[in-house]
Amino acid sequence: MTRAPGRRPGLRRRAASLTWKALAFITVMCCGLAALLGALVHVSVTNQTVSDARSRALGRLESATRAYEAGNRLPPDAEVDPPGLPRSLRALAEGGRRGTMVGVVDGHPTMWAATPADGRALAVRLDYAQSAATIEALDRAILGSSALAIGVTLTLGALGVTRVTRRLRTTSQVARRISAGDLDARVDDPRTTDPARYRDEVAAVAAALDTMASTLQRKLLSEQRFTADVAHELRTPLTGLHAAAELLPPGRPTELVRDRVAALRTLTEDLLEISRLETGSERLDLEDVRLGVLAERVAAHAGAGTEVRVVEDRCVETDRRRLERVLGNLVANAHRHGAPPVVLTVDGPVVTVRDHGGGFPEYLVADGPQRFRTEGSAKGHGLGLTIAVGQAEVLGAELEFANASGGGARAALRLPVSEG
Structure with missing residues (x-):
């Protein structure tokens, strides 16, 4: 068989990459939103706390100023040129202006308020430790709640994203099975069969894929039935x-008629064989086959001009009739469309047929043989290679078509080998 597109090894890695990208996006968005909200709350509460402390400090500073101007005793928290007053606030007061500032005195947060007093600074101070502790507690609460919110959102997002990617992975697997020829494969997403359930974009893709597979299957079955019916109808008149x-008298015209009738009968039998292969009704009749001996038989049946080379003989368990059919078609195609010498090589479980002609067309190497297809004015390859591909699939073998580096077409049949 030609190599069908199998399961790509990077599928799970790409699906996982999509999941991680989605989760990373959710995480970044959550962290950004949490940081923005936390910053807004922190700034708002801090400004309010500082504003309240500043108002209290300025209120006490007013009382201290009145006592200073009246020559009365200053309150306990007021002093002229106190030693712990920040330099910038002292300079502000000595310059004739009033102001407030948060500083640290003996390791404790302190709210200072100062005003001019005869060229010096009259200042009051309030304990700001409680307010600072409130802000720190608020910051910890913001961090904790943000972490919790991010964790919950990430968990829910992971569940949602994983669910979607799992459905996408299932849909892609079904698509590859269909492309490999399994037209019975279906996604069968319940969201596409039950109108009462929620339909989303993934369900729409799955429904479209199932519809496409059903349509392809109906068309293929119709084509198979047509091929089989035509072949059956032709058998009786042929x-x-x-x-x-x-019954015709001997002569050249009779030989031509008999030759064309034989070609039509062969074509009809080939169509019937293709029909059976496509319906999957063929069954194997296994036996031990020595590949070297079978290659000699195929070469002898093909006539003169076929060289057999046995690099490593091998005995395999396979269907002798089908294997002869595959190799016979490959050798016949090499003689018909290639050029001598035609070499049939046995190298272990791999049997290769090579000619020295112009090689296979590019479409055949890329996509495998196609019925009756011609390339320009060149003669098509008929049904022989198509039947060889179908019989190889029944045998569980791999049939590859390529052009040899030294010129000519090369068809390699790799037979399955049982372990042990």
Whole structure:
């Protein structure tokens, strides 16, 4: 068989990459939103706390100023040129202006308020430790709640994203099975079969894929039935035509008629064989086969001009009739469309047929043989290679078509080998 597109090894890695990208996006968005909200709350509460402390300090500073101007005793928290007063606030007061500032005195946060007093600074101070502790507690609460919110959102997002990617992975697997020829494969997403359930974009893709597979299957079955019906209908008149041709008198015209009738009968039998192969009704009749001996038999049946080379002989368990059919078609195609010498090589479980002609067309190497296809004015490859591909699939073998580096077409059949 030609190599069908199998399961790509990077599928799970790409699906996982999509999941991680989505989760990373959710995480970044959550962290950004949490940071923005936390910053807004922190700034708002801090400004309010500082504003309240500043108002209290300025209120006490007013009382201290009145006592100073009246020559009365200053309150306990007021002093002229106190030693712990920040330099910038002292300079502000000595310059004739009033102001407030948060500083640290003996390791404790302190709110200072100062005003001019005869060229010096009259200042009051309040304990700011409680306010600072409130802000720190608020920051910890913001961090904790943000972490919790991010964790919950990430968990829910992971569940949602994983669910979607799992459905996408299932849909892609079904698509590859269909492309490999399994037209019975379906996604069968319940969201596409039950209108009462929620339909989303993934369900729409799955429904479209199932519809496409059903349509392809109906068309293929119709084509298979048509091929089989045509072949069956042709058998009866061709049998009569063959019998009538045998009654013709000897001569060149009779030989031409008999030759064309034989070609039509062969074509009809080939169509019937393709129909059976496509319906999957073929069954194997396994036996031990020595590949070297079978290659000699195929070469002898093909006539002169086929060289057999046995690099490593091998005995395999396979269907002898089908294997002869595959190799016979490959050798016949090499003689018909290639150029001598035609070499049939046995190298272990791999049997290769090579000619020295112009090689296979590019479409055949890329996509495998196609029925009756021609390339320009060149003669097509008929049904022989198509039947070889179908019989190889029944045998569980791999049939590859390529052009040899030294010129010519090369078809390699790799037979399965049982372990042990």
